[in-house]
Amino acid sequence: MRTALVIGTGLIGTSAALALAGRGVVVHLADHDPEQARTAAALGAGTDEEPTGPVDLAIIAAPPAHVASALADAMRRGVARGYLDVASVKGGPRRELEALGLDLSAYIGTHPMSGREKSGPLAATGDLFEGRPWVLTPTRDTDTEVLNLALELVSHCRAVPVVMDADAHDRAVALVSHMPHLVSSMVAARLENAEEAAVRLCGQGIRDVTRIAASDPRMWIDILSANPGPVADLLADVSADLDETVQALRALQSSDEAKRSEGFTGIEDVLRRGNAGQIRVPGKHGAAPTVYESVVVLIDDQPGQLARIFADAGRAGVNIEDVRIEHATGQQAGLVELMVKPSAAPVLTASLRERGWSIRQ
Numbered sequence: 345m346r347t348a349l350v351i352g353t354g355l356i357g358t359s360a361a362l363a364l365a366g367r368g369v370v371v372h373l374a375d376h377d378p379e380q381a382r383t384a385a386a387l388g389a390g391t392d393e394e395p396t397g398p399v400d401l402a403i404i405a406a407p408p409a410h411v412a413s414a415l416a417d418a419m420r421r422g423v424a425r426g427y428l429d430v431a432s433v434k435g436g437p438r439r440e441l442e443a444l445g446l447d448l449s450a451y452i453g454t455h456p457m458s459g460r461e462k463s464g465p466l467a468a469t470g471d472l473f474e475g476r477p478w479v480l481t482p483t484r485d486t487d488t489e490v491l492n493l494a495l496e497l498v499s500h501c502r503a504v505p506v507v508m509d510a511d512a513h514d515r516a517v518a519l520v521s522h523m524p525h526l527v528s529s530m531v532a533a534r535l536e537n538a539e540e541a542a543v544r545l546c547g548q549g550i551r552d553v554t555r556i557a558a559s560d561p562r563m564w565i566d567i568l569s570a571n572p573g574p575v576a577d578l579l580a581d582v583s584a585d586l587d588e589t590v591q592a593l594r595a596l597q598s599s600d601e602a603k604r605s606e607g608f609t610g611i612e613d614v615l616r617r618g619n620a621g622q623i624r625v626p627g628k629h630g631a632a633p634t635v636y637e638s639v640v641v642l643i644d645d646q647p648g649q650l651a652r653i654f655a656d657a658g659r660a661g662v663n664i665e666d667v668r669i670e671h672a673t674g675q676q677a678g679l680v681e682l683m684v685k686p687s688a689a690p691v692l693t694a695s696l697r698e699r700g701w702s703i704r705q
Contacts, residue, residue: 345369345496347399349423351414353384355460356430357405358468361389363501366470372399384465398422401493404429407563408570412440419446426490427451428497432517433570434481434510452494453481453510455517456503463560471502478503481510518574525556525564526579532557548670548681589614636665637689639682642702653680653701660695662688679704 346369350361353375361371361384371390375381381392402424406414408431415427415437427450431437434453441448458476460467478498482491498505508516532554535543568575592610595603643649650669657664666683684692693703 345400345493345500347395347401348372348390348497349374349395349399349402349418350384350390350405351375351402351418352405353381353389353465354405355463355465355467355472356456357403358384358387358389358465359470359472360403360405360430360456360497360501362387362468362470363473364497365390367500369500380465384468387465387468389465389468395423399424400426401497402427403497404431407431407566408433408437409566411437412444415441415451416444416446419450425450426487426493428454428490428494430454430456431570432521432567434479434513436514436570438481438483438510448483449485449487450490452486452490454494454498455479455481455513456501457517457521458503462558463563473498473501473503476503477506479506479508479513481508481513483510514571515574518571518578522568522571522575523578523582525559526568526575527582528554528557548668551670585614635686636683637686639684639689639692639696640704641680641682641696642704643678643680645678650680653682653696656696656699656701657682657692660692662692662695 345364348361348364348369349372350357351374353361353373357375358373361373365371365388372395373381373384373390373392374394375384378392384390385392402418404411404414404418404427406429411429411431415429418424419427429437431453432455434455438448438453441451456473456476456478458473460472478501480491480494480498495505531550535546535550535554588610592607592614595607595610598604598607641653643653654664662684664682664684668681668683670679670681682692697703
């Protein structure tokens with residue numbers, strides 16, 4: 345691949361363009377908002393000038409509702425040898441394209457399983473997809489050359505290719521992305537009119553649960569409108585779990601010992617099923633989940649403190665697998681939770697204490 349055209353310069357399109365440009369591909373940028381394309385170009389993602397002839401690959405980075413029309417326009421203009429989209433829903437757009445009577449041998453639907461709660465070109469990074477799954481949904485009609493171009497794009501973005509059927513993909517993302525986003529929004533909505541005294545007690549748990557609720561509602565309306573059935577089915581199952589959990593909690597209020605016992609059993613069941621599901625979430629780089637141990641350090645809220653603690657961990661010969669940061673309420677300080685392999689935790693704890701850090705149990 346020597347040339348590419350990215351149509352849609354939001355978070356995903358600009359991030360892909362940055363990755364390609366970083367690998368020496370000449371990237372042309374287009375958007376319904378020319379200012380957004382100029383912004384992406386200013387970030388080093390390519391040029392907002394039109395290509396003088398067909399490019400090797402056209403990447404349609406439009407919302408699901410606009411994918412078919414954008415692809416059809418690009419195909420009819422013959423802007424590329426191969427075409428793909430990066431929308432988060434795959435079955436619907438392909439059926440729309442089929443209904444338009446287009447030759448789809450030069451097209452493949454794809455979906456990079458990566459994103460942020462922020463949108464737009466200014467949120468883009470060239471390493472957004474690194475180590476993340478990138479779903480490809482070829483059919484028997486897909487030209488081998490187009491599949492190879494898609495695989496080359498995934499390789500340039502340092503993502504991991506995963507081949508799936510389009511409708512199976514849509515059911516899967518409903519489970520791992522679309523339904524969780526709505527649940528996160530519902531939890532965050534409880535905070536809107538909550539008392540200030542309660543909100544001030546927010547810790548890392550509520551931040552983890554509500555982080556994705558900060559995403560652009562307009563973007564998510566487009567996504568959910570393209571995949572409503574599978575999401576509704578999953579939410580119906582969650583609703584049934586909620587009903588059972590509410591009944592179990594009510595039973596815990598009863599003076600009847602038998603009912604209280606049923607309540608304990610019901611709560612334990614949902615918590616244990618949660619444990620069993622969470623264990624299945626892939627760990628670092630998509631590998632099997634790994635159990636890490638936490639080393640919690642108190643740090644001052646001053647510039648350079650994080651750099652110091654990471655440097656000290658490096659001097660101890662310990663690799664930090666993950667990190668969480670939580671500010672201590674009402675103090676100019678914070679807690680840094682360093683996730684390391686269990687065998688490394690005692691080494692890191694002793695080393696950091698020796699260098700003057702305050703370790704919290």
